[in-house]
Amino acid sequence: MRLCNNLERDERGVSEAIGFMLIFTLVIVGIGLVTLYGYPILLQTQTNADERIMEKNMIVLQNDIKSLTYKSVPYKETSLKVGGGFLTVYNTTFNPTPSFTIADLSGPITTFNPGQLQYESVSAQQIITIENGAVITRPMYETGSVMLAEPRWFSDTDPITSKTTSVIYLIGINSTEMMSQAGVGTVRMQLSETNYTEISTPANQVTVTYVPDPANNFSVAWHNYITNSLKWIENPPGTYKLPTTDTLVIKRYDIMIKGL
Amino acid sequence: MARLNDDAQWIVLMGFIVSFSLFFLGIVINQSTVVGQTTAEGVLEFPKNDILDIRSEVLQSSKITVAADFDDVKKDISSIALSRKNAIVSFRVTQAPPGSTYTKIIDIHYNNGVTAYNETTNY
Numbered sequence: 001m002r003l004c005n006n007l008e009r010d011e012r013g014v015s016e017a018i019g020f021m022l023i024f025t026l027v028i029v030g031i032g033l034v035t036l037y038g039y040p041i042l043l044q045t046q047t048n049a050d051e052r053i054m055e056k057n058m059i060v061l062q063n064d065i066k067s068l069t070y071k072s073v074p075y076k077e078t079s080l081k082v083g084g085g086f087l088t089v090y091n092t093t094f095n096p097t098p099s100f101t102i103a104d105l106s107g108p109i110t111t112f113n114p115g116q117l118q119y120e121s122v123s124a125q126q127i128i129t130i131e132n133g134a135v136i137t138r139p140m141y142e143t144g145s146v147m148l149a150e151p152r153w154f155s156d157t158d159p160i161t162s163k164t165t166s167v168i169y170l171i172g173i174n175s176t177e178m179m180s181q182a183g184v185g186t187v188r189m190q191l192s193e194t195n196y197t198e199i200s201t202p203a204n205q206v207t208v209t210y211v212p213d214p215a216n217n218f219s220v221a222w223h224n225y226i227t228n229s230l231k232w233i234e235n236p237p238g239t240y241k242l243p244t245t246d247t248l249v250i251k252r253y254d255i256m257i258k259g260l
Numbered sequence: 261m262a263r264l265n266d267d268a269q270w271i272v273l274m275g276f277i278v279s280f281s282l283f284f285l286g287i288v289i290n291q292s293t294v295v296g297q298t299t300a301e302g303v304l305e306f307p308k309n310d311i312l313d314i315r316s317e318v319l320q321s322s323k324i325t326v327a328a329d330f331d332d333v334k335k336d337i338s339s340i341a342l343s344r345k346n347a348i349v350s351f352r353v354t355q356a357p358p359g360s361t362y363t364k365i366i367d368i369h370y371n372n373g374v375t376a377y378n379e380t381t382n383y
Contacts, residue, residue, distance in 0.1 A: 023272055030276065038283050045287060070346045070372075154373035156348045165348050167373065196343050249342060 047123045050084035054119050057082075058128050058135045059149050061117065061187060065133060068191045069171055069253045070152070077188040085121035087187075088180040089257045092172045098213045100132065100170060102250060105203035110250060115173035116216075117187075117257065129218070133171040136221045145221040150229060155243060163246040168208065170252040181260035188258040195252035206242040208232075310345050311370055311377055318368055322353045322383060347372035356382065 057080045064076040090097070092115035101111045114132035121127070125140040133151035138144060155166045174192065181187075208226070212219040219238065226232050232240040242248075317337055324330040334351065341349035351368045362382040370377040 023269075027272070027275070030279070034279070034283060042283075042286055072344065152373040154371070156371040156373075156376070158348065158350050158369050159378060160350050160352045160367050160369050167346070167348070198339075198342070251346065 047084055047121075051121055051124045051126055051128075053081070053083065054085070054121065054128055055135075055137065055148060058117075058119060058130060061189075062130055062133070062135050062149050064187075064189055065130065065171060065255055066152075068189060068255055069133070069169065069251075073191070075188075075190050077186050079184070079186045081184045082119065082182050084123040085119055086180050086182050087117070087119045087185075087260060089173060089175045089178065089260065090116040090118060091175045091178070091257075092254075094178070098131065098216075098218070099211045101209040101211070102168060102206065102248075103209070104199075104206045104248075109199070109202075109248075110170075110197070110252075112170045112172065112252065114171065117173050118216075127216070129216075130173065131218060133169055134221070134225065136218045138218060138221070143217065143220070145218045147221040147225050150225055153230060155230070155245065164244065165247040165249060166206070166242050166245040167249045167251065170250065172252070172254045173257060174254050175257040179257065179260045185260055187260055190256045190258055191253065192256040193252075193254035197250040197252070199248040199250075200246075202245065202248045204242075204244045206245060206248055207239050208242070209239045211238065305374055307345070307347070307370075307372055307375055310341075310347060310372070311375075314341060314347075314349055314370060315368060315379070318351045318366060319381070319383065322364055322366055341370075345372065 060078055060080070064078055067073040068076055092113045094115065097113045097115065099111055099113050102109045112132075116129050116131050118127060118129040120140070126137060127140055128135065128137045128148070130136075134147055135149040136145050136147050138146070151169060151171070153166075153168050155164060157164045210219060210222050212222075223234065226240045227234055230240075232242055234240050314337070321330065321333045321337065324333060330353070337351075338349050341347045348371045349369065351366065354365045354367075356362045356365050360382075364383045366379075366381045366383050368377075368379040368381070
């Protein structure tokens with residue numbers, strides 16, 4: 001009992017200065033840790049959020065393009081916030097540009113330069129683009145690409161007549177001048193020109209050839225879409241063979257970007 | 261010797277708790293900004309009115325008795341559907357077998373690349 005009382009009362013080893021220093025050190029270490037690790041994590045999350053928001057924005061823009069083309073809506077506008085990078089229109093006359101060539105055995109039917117509506121994320125070093133009606137993403141300084149949203153190419157076998165029809169949509173992004181946007185803005189789009197080609201008996205085999213822009217190569221995404229989703233056969237690389245088709249329909253649309 | 265006054269240590273503790281909770285709150289808020297832009301796209305994509313329009317036209321045209329006229333109308337409906345509505349449409353009208361309650365059997369095929377619709381109607 002006596003020992004206990006002694007322990008409670010004896011404060012000869014307690015120093016206010018050392019206690020203050022201990023607590024102060026803890027606070028400083030805490031601030032240091034947050035600055036060193038917490039802040040970069042927050043920045044990284046912000047960058048990721050910007051990128052994912054832009055992925056969704058691009059799909060919203062693709063939906064607008066779908067309305068303009070498939071549903072014959074004349075004009076669409078969408079307000080969006082472009083964070084961490086720039087949204088740029090590369091129109092169909094921009095050089096170098098990728099191209100789609102559709103040909104049958106009697107020769108090329110049409111060659112098409114799609115143009116691009118492209119988001120370049122400076123902070124995440126990622127590119128998201130709308131090319132020929134598809135939303136595609138790729139890392140800025142590496143090869144490879146992924147299709148986030150597919151275009152609507154399709155083949156239909158009619159159960160009544162047993163005839164196969166293949167429909168290929170070519171959707172070009174056009175503008176009167178090069179435009180770019182960062183921050184909050186409105187994308188205004190208009191359907192400017194449509195072209196409809198129906199070839200009732202093409203000289204099979206019909207092929208589609210994709211020639212990528214070497215500086216902005218989306219060939220992996222197109223390869224995966226065409227060979228996996230459409231089940232067309234690639235031979236030679238970059239050229240895709242349609243299954244035997246009775247009617248080939250090529251619908252070409254020109255989307256005019258009026259402003260960003 | 262001055263006695264150690266530790267009455268206000270909770271202030272330091274609260275400082276820690278508040279700053280750490282703010283940090284995690286920041287992460288959570290950052291994550292949540294991406295939510296909330298999805299639309300009911302699946303519903304919008306379904307071409308209900310297109311199919312109804314085509315169906316109505318087909319049922320009307322099935323009353324045409326002259327074969328050449330019927331073929332013309334059939335071609336027109338298919339071409340207009342393909343150029344305006346981006347859908348492949350074809351249909352066939354056959355006579356119902358004798359003794360049937362109905363007079364005609366109508367097959368309709370519709371495909372716009374997303375939605376494929378096939379119908380057989382006894383009319």
